[in-house]
Amino acid sequence: MNFCSDNTAGVSPEILDALAKANVDTAMPYGADALTKKVEQRFNDLFECETSVYLVTTGTAANALALGAISPSYGSIYCHKDAHINCDECGAPEFYTSGAKLVTLPGPNGKLHQGEVEAALSATDDAVHHTQPAAISISQASEAGTVYGPGEIHHLSHVAKEYGLYLHMDGARFANALNTLGCSPADMTWKAGVDVLSFGSTKNGTMNAEAVVFFNDKIGKSIGYKRKRAGQLQSKMRFIAAQWDAYLENDLWLKNAAHANTMAQKLVKGLEGIAGCELYYPVEANEIFISMPELILQKLESAGYAFYRWHDAHCPVIRLVTSFNTNEKDVDGFIQTALNAQTE
Structure with missing residues:
Protein backbone atom coordinates (compact mmCIF):
# COMPACT_ATOMS: atom_id res chain seq x y z
CA MET A 1 0.00 0.00 0.00
CA ASN A 2 2.86 2.29 -0.93
CA PHE A 3 2.05 5.40 -2.95
CA CYS A 4 5.36 7.19 -2.27
CA SER A 5 6.81 6.65 -5.73
CA ASP A 6 6.72 4.40 -8.78
CA ASN A 7 10.27 3.53 -7.75
CA THR A 8 8.80 1.44 -4.92
CA ALA A 9 7.28 -0.98 -7.43
CA GLY A 10 9.00 -4.22 -8.35
CA VAL A 11 9.95 -5.53 -11.78
CA SER A 12 7.57 -6.75 -14.46
CA PRO A 13 7.63 -10.58 -14.72
CA GLU A 14 8.38 -10.25 -18.44
CA ILE A 15 11.54 -8.33 -17.61
CA LEU A 16 12.70 -10.95 -15.13
CA ASP A 17 12.05 -13.69 -17.71
CA ALA A 18 14.10 -11.80 -20.27
CA LEU A 19 17.01 -11.47 -17.83
CA ALA A 20 16.92 -15.21 -17.18
CA LYS A 21 16.99 -15.94 -20.92
CA ALA A 22 19.90 -13.57 -21.45
CA ASN A 23 21.81 -15.48 -18.78
CA VAL A 24 21.80 -18.79 -20.65
CA ASP A 25 24.81 -18.36 -22.93
CA THR A 26 27.91 -16.25 -23.34
CA ALA A 27 27.95 -12.94 -25.20
CA MET A 28 30.48 -10.31 -26.18
CA PRO A 29 30.93 -7.51 -23.61
CA TYR A 30 30.49 -3.72 -23.63
CA GLY A 31 27.54 -3.65 -26.02
CA ALA A 32 29.08 -5.77 -28.77
CA ASP A 33 26.48 -8.50 -28.20
CA ALA A 34 23.65 -9.34 -30.57
CA LEU A 35 20.90 -8.37 -28.12
CA THR A 36 22.23 -4.82 -27.71
CA LYS A 37 22.43 -4.45 -31.48
CA LYS A 38 18.85 -5.70 -31.77
CA VAL A 39 17.64 -3.16 -29.21
CA GLU A 40 19.45 -0.32 -30.98
CA GLN A 41 17.49 -1.18 -34.12
CA ARG A 42 14.28 -1.37 -32.09
CA PHE A 43 14.82 2.23 -31.05
CA ASN A 44 15.12 3.21 -34.72
CA ASP A 45 11.85 1.45 -35.47
CA LEU A 46 10.12 2.93 -32.44
CA PHE A 47 11.07 6.51 -33.26
CA GLU A 48 10.79 6.11 -37.04
CA CYS A 49 14.26 7.49 -37.66
CA GLU A 50 17.95 6.77 -37.28
CA THR A 51 18.96 7.24 -33.66
CA SER A 52 22.15 6.96 -31.65
CA VAL A 53 21.40 5.06 -28.44
CA TYR A 54 23.50 4.70 -25.30
CA LEU A 55 22.19 2.38 -22.60
CA VAL A 56 22.81 3.27 -18.95
CA THR A 57 21.44 2.18 -15.59
CA THR A 58 20.08 5.32 -13.91
CA GLY A 59 18.05 8.35 -14.87
CA THR A 60 20.58 10.67 -13.29
CA ALA A 61 23.31 9.19 -15.48
CA ALA A 62 21.11 9.53 -18.56
CA ASN A 63 20.34 13.19 -17.87
CA ALA A 64 23.88 14.14 -16.89
CA LEU A 65 25.47 12.44 -19.87
CA ALA A 66 22.90 13.84 -22.30
CA LEU A 67 23.46 17.37 -21.04
CA GLY A 68 27.20 16.81 -21.04
CA ALA A 69 26.98 16.11 -24.75
CA ILE A 70 25.10 19.31 -25.62
CA SER A 71 26.53 21.95 -23.31
CA PRO A 72 30.09 23.20 -22.92
CA SER A 73 31.50 23.89 -19.49
CA TYR A 74 30.67 27.58 -19.88
CA GLY A 75 27.12 26.89 -21.02
CA SER A 76 23.73 27.70 -19.50
CA ILE A 77 21.01 25.05 -19.38
CA TYR A 78 17.50 26.45 -18.92
CA CYS A 79 15.06 24.32 -16.94
CA HIS A 80 12.04 24.62 -14.69
CA LYS A 81 12.88 25.49 -11.10
CA ASP A 82 11.40 22.18 -9.94
CA ALA A 83 13.12 20.07 -12.60
CA HIS A 84 14.70 16.83 -11.45
CA ILE A 85 18.06 17.91 -12.87
CA ASN A 86 17.94 20.94 -10.58
CA CYS A 87 16.46 19.52 -7.39
CA ASP A 88 17.28 15.82 -7.24
CA GLU A 89 20.54 14.95 -8.95
CA CYS A 90 23.14 16.26 -6.51
CA GLY A 91 24.86 18.45 -9.09
CA ALA A 92 25.43 15.59 -11.57
CA PRO A 93 24.52 17.70 -14.63
CA GLU A 94 26.97 20.39 -13.55
CA PHE A 95 29.62 17.74 -12.87
CA TYR A 96 29.31 15.95 -16.21
CA THR A 97 29.19 19.19 -18.18
CA SER A 98 32.35 20.24 -16.31
CA GLY A 99 30.59 23.20 -14.78
CA ALA A 100 27.67 24.33 -16.95
CA LYS A 101 25.16 26.50 -15.11
CA LEU A 102 21.54 25.46 -14.58
CA VAL A 103 19.34 28.53 -15.05
CA THR A 104 15.99 27.87 -13.42
CA LEU A 105 12.75 29.48 -14.52
CA PRO A 106 9.22 29.54 -13.11
CA GLY A 107 6.24 28.14 -14.96
CA PRO A 108 2.68 27.10 -14.17
CA ASN A 109 1.94 23.44 -13.41
CA GLY A 110 5.60 22.48 -13.36
CA LYS A 111 6.23 23.33 -17.02
CA LEU A 112 8.42 25.82 -18.83
CA HIS A 113 6.54 28.49 -20.71
CA GLN A 114 7.74 29.77 -24.07
CA GLY A 115 7.46 33.39 -22.97
CA GLU A 116 9.56 32.91 -19.83
CA VAL A 117 12.29 31.18 -21.82
CA GLU A 118 12.30 33.86 -24.50
CA ALA A 119 12.51 36.60 -21.89
CA ALA A 120 15.48 34.93 -20.20
CA LEU A 121 17.32 34.34 -23.45
CA SER A 122 16.70 37.84 -24.77
CA ALA A 123 18.34 39.24 -21.63
CA THR A 124 21.62 37.42 -22.27
CA ASP A 125 24.70 38.70 -24.08
CA ASP A 126 27.96 37.23 -25.28
CA ALA A 127 30.17 38.98 -22.73
CA VAL A 128 33.04 36.81 -21.61
CA HIS A 129 31.93 37.30 -18.00
CA HIS A 130 28.72 35.32 -18.48
CA THR A 131 27.86 31.70 -19.18
CA GLN A 132 26.41 31.26 -22.65
CA PRO A 133 23.03 29.71 -23.50
CA ALA A 134 23.49 26.11 -24.62
CA ALA A 135 20.35 24.06 -23.99
CA ILE A 136 16.78 23.90 -22.76
CA SER A 137 15.71 20.89 -20.70
CA ILE A 138 12.10 19.81 -20.11
CA SER A 139 10.69 16.93 -18.06
CA GLN A 140 8.06 14.70 -19.66
CA ALA A 141 6.00 14.14 -17.59
CA SER A 142 6.92 17.13 -15.43
CA GLU A 143 7.75 16.99 -11.74
CA ALA A 144 4.18 18.17 -11.12
CA GLY A 145 2.79 15.20 -13.02
CA THR A 146 1.69 17.35 -15.95
CA VAL A 147 2.40 16.71 -19.61
CA TYR A 148 3.75 18.84 -22.45
CA GLY A 149 1.70 18.49 -25.63
CA PRO A 150 3.57 18.21 -28.96
CA GLY A 151 2.60 21.82 -29.72
CA GLU A 152 4.15 23.09 -26.49
CA ILE A 153 7.34 21.14 -27.19
CA HIS A 154 7.45 22.53 -30.71
CA HIS A 155 7.13 26.11 -29.42
CA LEU A 156 10.02 25.57 -26.99
CA SER A 157 12.05 23.95 -29.74
CA HIS A 158 11.41 26.96 -31.96
CA VAL A 159 12.82 29.21 -29.25
CA ALA A 160 15.81 26.91 -28.82
CA LYS A 161 16.60 26.90 -32.52
CA GLU A 162 16.15 30.67 -32.78
CA TYR A 163 18.89 31.14 -30.19
CA GLY A 164 21.08 28.25 -31.36
CA LEU A 165 20.31 25.95 -28.40
CA TYR A 166 19.62 22.23 -28.16
CA LEU A 167 16.44 20.82 -26.63
CA HIS A 168 16.73 17.97 -24.10
CA MET A 169 13.83 15.92 -22.75
CA ASP A 170 14.03 14.17 -19.38
CA GLY A 171 11.70 11.27 -20.10
CA ALA A 172 11.79 9.48 -16.76
CA ARG A 173 8.01 9.02 -17.15
CA PHE A 174 8.03 9.11 -20.94
CA ALA A 175 5.57 6.22 -21.30
CA ASN A 176 3.06 7.78 -18.91
CA ALA A 177 3.13 11.03 -20.87
CA LEU A 178 2.77 9.20 -24.17
CA ASN A 179 -0.24 7.28 -22.87
CA THR A 180 -1.92 10.54 -21.93
CA LEU A 181 -1.25 12.21 -25.27
CA GLY A 182 -2.04 9.21 -27.46
CA CYS A 183 0.53 10.30 -30.05
CA SER A 184 3.58 8.47 -31.40
CA PRO A 185 7.03 8.54 -29.79
CA ALA A 186 8.25 10.39 -32.89
CA ASP A 187 5.54 13.05 -32.55
CA MET A 188 6.54 13.70 -28.95
CA THR A 189 10.27 13.91 -29.64
CA TRP A 190 12.19 14.68 -32.81
CA LYS A 191 9.17 15.69 -34.88
CA ALA A 192 8.48 18.32 -32.20
CA GLY A 193 12.13 19.41 -32.19
CA VAL A 194 13.74 17.38 -29.39
CA ASP A 195 17.45 16.79 -29.99
CA VAL A 196 18.18 14.29 -27.22
CA LEU A 197 15.97 12.20 -24.95
CA SER A 198 16.72 10.60 -21.60
CA PHE A 199 14.37 7.65 -22.06
CA GLY A 200 13.37 6.12 -18.73
CA SER A 201 11.90 2.69 -18.06
CA THR A 202 12.89 1.88 -14.49
CA LYS A 203 9.84 3.66 -13.04
CA ASN A 204 7.64 1.67 -15.39
CA GLY A 205 8.63 -1.95 -14.85
CA THR A 206 12.30 -2.58 -15.60
CA MET A 207 15.01 -3.19 -13.02
CA ASN A 208 17.67 -0.66 -14.04
CA ALA A 209 17.38 0.23 -17.72
CA GLU A 210 17.63 3.80 -19.04
CA ALA A 211 18.78 5.14 -22.39
CA VAL A 212 20.16 8.31 -23.92
CA VAL A 213 18.66 8.69 -27.40
CA PHE A 214 20.09 11.22 -29.87
CA PHE A 215 17.95 12.37 -32.79
CA ASN A 216 20.46 14.96 -33.97
CA ASP A 217 23.48 13.43 -35.72
CA LYS A 218 25.51 16.59 -35.05
CA ILE A 219 25.71 15.84 -31.34
CA GLY A 220 26.54 12.86 -29.19
CA LYS A 221 29.92 12.09 -30.71
CA SER A 222 31.65 12.32 -27.33
CA ILE A 223 29.11 10.51 -25.17
CA GLY A 224 30.73 7.11 -25.65
CA TYR A 225 33.81 8.37 -23.87
CA LYS A 226 31.78 10.21 -21.26
CA ARG A 227 29.72 7.08 -20.55
CA LYS A 228 32.91 5.09 -19.97
CA ARG A 229 34.36 7.73 -17.65
CA ALA A 230 31.08 7.83 -15.73
CA GLY A 231 31.26 4.09 -15.06
CA GLN A 232 28.12 3.54 -17.15
CA LEU A 233 29.58 1.38 -19.92
CA GLN A 234 28.32 -1.96 -18.67
CA SER A 235 30.62 -4.90 -19.34
CA LYS A 236 27.59 -7.22 -19.46
CA MET A 237 25.46 -4.82 -21.48
CA ARG A 238 23.21 -7.62 -22.69
CA PHE A 239 21.38 -7.58 -19.35
CA ILE A 240 20.41 -3.93 -19.83
CA ALA A 241 19.49 -4.64 -23.45
CA ALA A 242 17.40 -7.65 -22.41
CA GLN A 243 15.27 -5.41 -20.23
CA TRP A 244 14.69 -2.96 -23.07
CA ASP A 245 13.90 -5.76 -25.50
CA ALA A 246 11.20 -7.18 -23.20
CA TYR A 247 9.98 -3.69 -22.26
CA LEU A 248 9.25 -2.81 -25.88
CA GLU A 249 7.99 -6.28 -26.86
CA ASN A 250 4.21 -6.47 -27.36
CA ASP A 251 3.93 -2.88 -26.08
CA LEU A 252 4.57 -3.90 -22.47
CA TRP A 253 5.82 -0.38 -21.76
CA LEU A 254 2.57 1.18 -22.95
CA LYS A 255 0.40 -1.33 -21.10
Whole structure:
Protein backbone atom coordinates (compact mmCIF):
# COMPACT_ATOMS: atom_id res chain seq x y z
CA MET A 1 0.00 0.00 0.00
CA ASN A 2 2.86 2.29 -0.93
CA PHE A 3 2.05 5.40 -2.95
CA CYS A 4 5.36 7.19 -2.27
CA SER A 5 6.81 6.65 -5.73
CA ASP A 6 6.72 4.40 -8.78
CA ASN A 7 10.27 3.53 -7.75
CA THR A 8 8.80 1.44 -4.92
CA ALA A 9 7.28 -0.98 -7.43
CA GLY A 10 9.00 -4.22 -8.35
CA VAL A 11 9.95 -5.53 -11.78
CA SER A 12 7.57 -6.75 -14.46
CA PRO A 13 7.63 -10.58 -14.72
CA GLU A 14 8.38 -10.25 -18.44
CA ILE A 15 11.54 -8.33 -17.61
CA LEU A 16 12.70 -10.95 -15.13
CA ASP A 17 12.05 -13.69 -17.71
CA ALA A 18 14.10 -11.80 -20.27
CA LEU A 19 17.01 -11.47 -17.83
CA ALA A 20 16.92 -15.21 -17.18
CA LYS A 21 16.99 -15.94 -20.92
CA ALA A 22 19.90 -13.57 -21.45
CA ASN A 23 21.81 -15.48 -18.78
CA VAL A 24 21.80 -18.79 -20.65
CA ASP A 25 24.81 -18.36 -22.93
CA THR A 26 27.91 -16.25 -23.34
CA ALA A 27 27.95 -12.94 -25.20
CA MET A 28 30.48 -10.31 -26.18
CA PRO A 29 30.93 -7.51 -23.61
CA TYR A 30 30.49 -3.72 -23.63
CA GLY A 31 27.54 -3.65 -26.02
CA ALA A 32 29.08 -5.77 -28.77
CA ASP A 33 26.48 -8.50 -28.20
CA ALA A 34 23.65 -9.34 -30.57
CA LEU A 35 20.90 -8.37 -28.12
CA THR A 36 22.23 -4.82 -27.71
CA LYS A 37 22.43 -4.45 -31.48
CA LYS A 38 18.85 -5.70 -31.77
CA VAL A 39 17.64 -3.16 -29.21
CA GLU A 40 19.45 -0.32 -30.98
CA GLN A 41 17.49 -1.18 -34.12
CA ARG A 42 14.28 -1.37 -32.09
CA PHE A 43 14.82 2.23 -31.05
CA ASN A 44 15.12 3.21 -34.72
CA ASP A 45 11.85 1.45 -35.47
CA LEU A 46 10.12 2.93 -32.44
CA PHE A 47 11.07 6.51 -33.26
CA GLU A 48 10.79 6.11 -37.04
CA CYS A 49 14.26 7.49 -37.66
CA GLU A 50 17.95 6.77 -37.28
CA THR A 51 18.96 7.24 -33.66
CA SER A 52 22.15 6.96 -31.65
CA VAL A 53 21.40 5.06 -28.44
CA TYR A 54 23.50 4.70 -25.30
CA LEU A 55 22.19 2.38 -22.60
CA VAL A 56 22.81 3.27 -18.95
CA THR A 57 21.44 2.18 -15.59
CA THR A 58 20.08 5.32 -13.91
CA GLY A 59 18.05 8.35 -14.87
CA THR A 60 20.58 10.67 -13.29
CA ALA A 61 23.31 9.19 -15.48
CA ALA A 62 21.11 9.53 -18.56
CA ASN A 63 20.34 13.19 -17.87
CA ALA A 64 23.88 14.14 -16.89
CA LEU A 65 25.47 12.44 -19.87
CA ALA A 66 22.90 13.84 -22.30
CA LEU A 67 23.46 17.37 -21.04
CA GLY A 68 27.20 16.81 -21.04
CA ALA A 69 26.98 16.11 -24.75
CA ILE A 70 25.10 19.31 -25.62
CA SER A 71 26.53 21.95 -23.31
CA PRO A 72 30.09 23.20 -22.92
CA SER A 73 31.50 23.89 -19.49
CA TYR A 74 30.67 27.58 -19.88
CA GLY A 75 27.12 26.89 -21.02
CA SER A 76 23.73 27.70 -19.50
CA ILE A 77 21.01 25.05 -19.38
CA TYR A 78 17.50 26.45 -18.92
CA CYS A 79 15.06 24.32 -16.94
CA HIS A 80 12.04 24.62 -14.69
CA LYS A 81 12.88 25.49 -11.10
CA ASP A 82 11.40 22.18 -9.94
CA ALA A 83 13.12 20.07 -12.60
CA HIS A 84 14.70 16.83 -11.45
CA ILE A 85 18.06 17.91 -12.87
CA ASN A 86 17.94 20.94 -10.58
CA CYS A 87 16.46 19.52 -7.39
CA ASP A 88 17.28 15.82 -7.24
CA GLU A 89 20.54 14.95 -8.95
CA CYS A 90 23.14 16.26 -6.51
CA GLY A 91 24.86 18.45 -9.09
CA ALA A 92 25.43 15.59 -11.57
CA PRO A 93 24.52 17.70 -14.63
CA GLU A 94 26.97 20.39 -13.55
CA PHE A 95 29.62 17.74 -12.87
CA TYR A 96 29.31 15.95 -16.21
CA THR A 97 29.19 19.19 -18.18
CA SER A 98 32.35 20.24 -16.31
CA GLY A 99 30.59 23.20 -14.78
CA ALA A 100 27.67 24.33 -16.95
CA LYS A 101 25.16 26.50 -15.11
CA LEU A 102 21.54 25.46 -14.58
CA VAL A 103 19.34 28.53 -15.05
CA THR A 104 15.99 27.87 -13.42
CA LEU A 105 12.75 29.48 -14.52
CA PRO A 106 9.22 29.54 -13.11
CA GLY A 107 6.24 28.14 -14.96
CA PRO A 108 2.68 27.10 -14.17
CA ASN A 109 1.94 23.44 -13.41
CA GLY A 110 5.60 22.48 -13.36
CA LYS A 111 6.23 23.33 -17.02
CA LEU A 112 8.42 25.82 -18.83
CA HIS A 113 6.54 28.49 -20.71
CA GLN A 114 7.74 29.77 -24.07
CA GLY A 115 7.46 33.39 -22.97
CA GLU A 116 9.56 32.91 -19.83
CA VAL A 117 12.29 31.18 -21.82
CA GLU A 118 12.30 33.86 -24.50
CA ALA A 119 12.51 36.60 -21.89
CA ALA A 120 15.48 34.93 -20.20
CA LEU A 121 17.32 34.34 -23.45
CA SER A 122 16.70 37.84 -24.77
CA ALA A 123 18.34 39.24 -21.63
CA THR A 124 21.62 37.42 -22.27
CA ASP A 125 24.70 38.70 -24.08
CA ASP A 126 27.96 37.23 -25.28
CA ALA A 127 30.17 38.98 -22.73
CA VAL A 128 33.04 36.81 -21.61
CA HIS A 129 31.93 37.30 -18.00
CA HIS A 130 28.72 35.32 -18.48
CA THR A 131 27.86 31.70 -19.18
CA GLN A 132 26.41 31.26 -22.65
CA PRO A 133 23.03 29.71 -23.50
CA ALA A 134 23.49 26.11 -24.62
CA ALA A 135 20.35 24.06 -23.99
CA ILE A 136 16.78 23.90 -22.76
CA SER A 137 15.71 20.89 -20.70
CA ILE A 138 12.10 19.81 -20.11
CA SER A 139 10.69 16.93 -18.06
CA GLN A 140 8.06 14.70 -19.66
CA ALA A 141 6.00 14.14 -17.59
CA SER A 142 6.92 17.13 -15.43
CA GLU A 143 7.75 16.99 -11.74
CA ALA A 144 4.18 18.17 -11.12
CA GLY A 145 2.79 15.20 -13.02
CA THR A 146 1.69 17.35 -15.95
CA VAL A 147 2.40 16.71 -19.61
CA TYR A 148 3.75 18.84 -22.45
CA GLY A 149 1.70 18.49 -25.63
CA PRO A 150 3.57 18.21 -28.96
CA GLY A 151 2.60 21.82 -29.72
CA GLU A 152 4.15 23.09 -26.49
CA ILE A 153 7.34 21.14 -27.19
CA HIS A 154 7.45 22.53 -30.71
CA HIS A 155 7.13 26.11 -29.42
CA LEU A 156 10.02 25.57 -26.99
CA SER A 157 12.05 23.95 -29.74
CA HIS A 158 11.41 26.96 -31.96
CA VAL A 159 12.82 29.21 -29.25
CA ALA A 160 15.81 26.91 -28.82
CA LYS A 161 16.60 26.90 -32.52
CA GLU A 162 16.15 30.67 -32.78
CA TYR A 163 18.89 31.14 -30.19
CA GLY A 164 21.08 28.25 -31.36
CA LEU A 165 20.31 25.95 -28.40
CA TYR A 166 19.62 22.23 -28.16
CA LEU A 167 16.44 20.82 -26.63
CA HIS A 168 16.73 17.97 -24.10
CA MET A 169 13.83 15.92 -22.75
CA ASP A 170 14.03 14.17 -19.38
CA GLY A 171 11.70 11.27 -20.10
CA ALA A 172 11.79 9.48 -16.76
CA ARG A 173 8.01 9.02 -17.15
CA PHE A 174 8.03 9.11 -20.94
CA ALA A 175 5.57 6.22 -21.30
CA ASN A 176 3.06 7.78 -18.91
CA ALA A 177 3.13 11.03 -20.87
CA LEU A 178 2.77 9.20 -24.17
CA ASN A 179 -0.24 7.28 -22.87
CA THR A 180 -1.92 10.54 -21.93
CA LEU A 181 -1.25 12.21 -25.27
CA GLY A 182 -2.04 9.21 -27.46
CA CYS A 183 0.53 10.30 -30.05
CA SER A 184 3.58 8.47 -31.40
CA PRO A 185 7.03 8.54 -29.79
CA ALA A 186 8.25 10.39 -32.89
CA ASP A 187 5.54 13.05 -32.55
CA MET A 188 6.54 13.70 -28.95
CA THR A 189 10.27 13.91 -29.64
CA TRP A 190 12.19 14.68 -32.81
CA LYS A 191 9.17 15.69 -34.88
CA ALA A 192 8.48 18.32 -32.20
CA GLY A 193 12.13 19.41 -32.19
CA VAL A 194 13.74 17.38 -29.39
CA ASP A 195 17.45 16.79 -29.99
CA VAL A 196 18.18 14.29 -27.22
CA LEU A 197 15.97 12.20 -24.95
CA SER A 198 16.72 10.60 -21.60
CA PHE A 199 14.37 7.65 -22.06
CA GLY A 200 13.37 6.12 -18.73
CA SER A 201 11.90 2.69 -18.06
CA THR A 202 12.89 1.88 -14.49
CA LYS A 203 9.84 3.66 -13.04
CA ASN A 204 7.64 1.67 -15.39
CA GLY A 205 8.63 -1.95 -14.85
CA THR A 206 12.30 -2.58 -15.60
CA MET A 207 15.01 -3.19 -13.02
CA ASN A 208 17.67 -0.66 -14.04
CA ALA A 209 17.38 0.23 -17.72
CA GLU A 210 17.63 3.80 -19.04
CA ALA A 211 18.78 5.14 -22.39
CA VAL A 212 20.16 8.31 -23.92
CA VAL A 213 18.66 8.69 -27.40
CA PHE A 214 20.09 11.22 -29.87
CA PHE A 215 17.95 12.37 -32.79
CA ASN A 216 20.46 14.96 -33.97
CA ASP A 217 23.48 13.43 -35.72
CA LYS A 218 25.51 16.59 -35.05
CA ILE A 219 25.71 15.84 -31.34
CA GLY A 220 26.54 12.86 -29.19
CA LYS A 221 29.92 12.09 -30.71
CA SER A 222 31.65 12.32 -27.33
CA ILE A 223 29.11 10.51 -25.17
CA GLY A 224 30.73 7.11 -25.65
CA TYR A 225 33.81 8.37 -23.87
CA LYS A 226 31.78 10.21 -21.26
CA ARG A 227 29.72 7.08 -20.55
CA LYS A 228 32.91 5.09 -19.97
CA ARG A 229 34.36 7.73 -17.65
CA ALA A 230 31.08 7.83 -15.73
CA GLY A 231 31.26 4.09 -15.06
CA GLN A 232 28.12 3.54 -17.15
CA LEU A 233 29.58 1.38 -19.92
CA GLN A 234 28.32 -1.96 -18.67
CA SER A 235 30.62 -4.90 -19.34
CA LYS A 236 27.59 -7.22 -19.46
CA MET A 237 25.46 -4.82 -21.48
CA ARG A 238 23.21 -7.62 -22.69
CA PHE A 239 21.38 -7.58 -19.35
CA ILE A 240 20.41 -3.93 -19.83
CA ALA A 241 19.49 -4.64 -23.45
CA ALA A 242 17.40 -7.65 -22.41
CA GLN A 243 15.27 -5.41 -20.23
CA TRP A 244 14.69 -2.96 -23.07
CA ASP A 245 13.90 -5.76 -25.50
CA ALA A 246 11.20 -7.18 -23.20
CA TYR A 247 9.98 -3.69 -22.26
CA LEU A 248 9.25 -2.81 -25.88
CA GLU A 249 7.99 -6.28 -26.86
CA ASN A 250 4.21 -6.47 -27.36
CA ASP A 251 3.93 -2.88 -26.08
CA LEU A 252 4.57 -3.90 -22.47
CA TRP A 253 5.82 -0.38 -21.76
CA LEU A 254 2.57 1.18 -22.95
CA LYS A 255 0.40 -1.33 -21.10
CA ASN A 256 2.29 -0.70 -17.87
CA ALA A 257 1.96 3.07 -18.24
CA ALA A 258 -1.73 2.81 -19.11
CA HIS A 259 -2.40 0.88 -15.90
CA ALA A 260 -0.48 3.38 -13.77
CA ASN A 261 -2.34 6.31 -15.34
CA THR A 262 -5.71 4.59 -14.97
CA MET A 263 -5.08 3.96 -11.28
CA ALA A 264 -4.13 7.62 -10.80
CA GLN A 265 -7.38 8.73 -12.40
CA LYS A 266 -9.39 6.33 -10.28
CA LEU A 267 -7.65 7.54 -7.14
CA VAL A 268 -8.10 11.24 -7.83
CA LYS A 269 -11.76 10.85 -8.78
CA GLY A 270 -12.40 9.13 -5.48
CA LEU A 271 -10.68 11.87 -3.49
CA GLU A 272 -11.90 15.00 -5.26
CA GLY A 273 -15.30 15.00 -3.57
CA ILE A 274 -13.95 14.78 -0.03
CA ALA A 275 -14.29 17.98 1.97
CA GLY A 276 -10.98 19.75 2.45
CA CYS A 277 -9.24 17.96 -0.42
CA GLU A 278 -7.89 20.16 -3.20
CA LEU A 279 -5.78 19.29 -6.23
CA TYR A 280 -2.64 21.36 -6.71
CA TYR A 281 -2.01 20.37 -10.35
CA PRO A 282 -3.98 18.66 -13.11
CA VAL A 283 -3.51 14.89 -13.00
CA GLU A 284 -2.15 14.06 -16.45
CA ALA A 285 0.08 11.05 -15.80
CA ASN A 286 0.57 8.93 -12.67
CA GLU A 287 1.29 11.57 -9.99
CA ILE A 288 -1.24 13.33 -7.78
CA PHE A 289 -0.51 16.40 -5.67
CA ILE A 290 -3.39 17.04 -3.32
CA SER A 291 -4.02 18.85 -0.04
CA MET A 292 -5.91 16.89 2.59
CA PRO A 293 -6.91 17.59 6.20
CA GLU A 294 -4.36 16.40 8.73
CA LEU A 295 -6.89 14.11 10.43
CA ILE A 296 -7.46 12.20 7.20
CA LEU A 297 -3.72 11.88 6.58
CA GLN A 298 -3.17 10.47 10.05
CA LYS A 299 -5.94 7.92 9.54
CA LEU A 300 -4.41 6.87 6.22
CA GLU A 301 -0.96 6.51 7.73
CA SER A 302 -2.35 4.53 10.66
CA ALA A 303 -4.02 2.20 8.18
CA GLY A 304 -0.64 1.47 6.57
CA TYR A 305 -0.76 3.70 3.52
CA ALA A 306 2.58 5.28 2.62
CA PHE A 307 2.98 8.56 0.76
CA TYR A 308 5.24 11.61 0.78
CA ARG A 309 4.22 14.83 2.50
CA TRP A 310 5.32 17.40 -0.05
CA HIS A 311 5.20 20.44 2.19
CA ASP A 312 3.36 21.50 5.30
CA ALA A 313 0.73 24.22 5.37
CA HIS A 314 -2.55 24.78 7.16
CA CYS A 315 -3.72 21.84 5.04
CA PRO A 316 -0.76 19.60 4.12
CA VAL A 317 0.02 18.67 0.53
CA ILE A 318 0.92 15.08 -0.28
CA ARG A 319 2.15 13.32 -3.40
CA LEU A 320 0.56 10.05 -4.46
CA VAL A 321 2.20 8.03 -7.25
CA THR A 322 0.70 4.96 -8.92
CA SER A 323 2.71 2.37 -10.83
CA PHE A 324 2.41 -0.46 -13.33
CA ASN A 325 1.47 -2.91 -10.58
CA THR A 326 -0.66 -0.73 -8.32
CA ASN A 327 -3.44 -2.91 -6.96
CA GLU A 328 -6.94 -1.57 -7.62
CA LYS A 329 -8.01 -2.85 -4.20
CA ASP A 330 -5.37 -0.62 -2.58
CA VAL A 331 -6.74 2.37 -4.48
CA ASP A 332 -10.27 1.54 -3.34
CA GLY A 333 -9.05 1.04 0.21
CA PHE A 334 -7.23 4.38 0.24
CA ILE A 335 -10.36 6.19 -0.95
CA GLN A 336 -12.62 4.42 1.53
CA THR A 337 -10.27 5.08 4.43
CA ALA A 338 -10.23 8.77 3.54
CA LEU A 339 -14.03 8.85 3.26
CA ASN A 340 -14.42 7.11 6.62
CA ALA A 341 -12.02 9.54 8.28
CA GLN A 342 -14.09 12.44 6.98
CA THR A 343 -17.17 11.24 8.88
CA GLU A 344 -15.44 10.47 12.18
